[in-house]
Amino acid sequence: xxxxxxxxxxxERGERLGGLLRTARGxxxxxxxxxxxxxxxxxxxxxxxxxxxxxxFFTVAALASALGLSLDDLAGHCAxxxxxG
Numbered sequence: 001x002x003x004x005x006x007x008x009x010x011x012e013r014g015e016r017l018g019g020l021l022r023t024a025r026g027x028x029x030x031x032x033x034x035x036x037x038x039x040x041x042x043x044x045x046x047x048x049x050x051x052x053x054x055x056x057f058f059t060v061a062a063l064a065s066a067l068g069l070s071l072d073d074l075a076g077h078c079a080x081x082x083x084x085g
Contacts, residue, residue, distance in 0.1 A: 013053065019055075037066040043055075
């Protein structure tokens with residue numbers, strides 16, 4: 001199966017998501033947060049660095065729960081930016 005390349009906007013949203021998760025993680029280790037969320041530390045690393053910019057909904061929901069974030073906050077932070085007109 002061939003994946004469709006991500007658009008620059010999708011990559012940018014993935015980077016914003018990763019930055020938000022990294023900030024929310026604070027001083028906790030990737031391994032600790034990943035364990036609470038039920039994912040691997042490598043998956044969390046990929047999301048935080050933007051290498052996995054479109055993680056599955058349930059992965060995002062588990063991370064939000066582990067980090068004390070609401071899905072509304074995540075959606076608002078990672079919504080597409082308005083186009084410059």
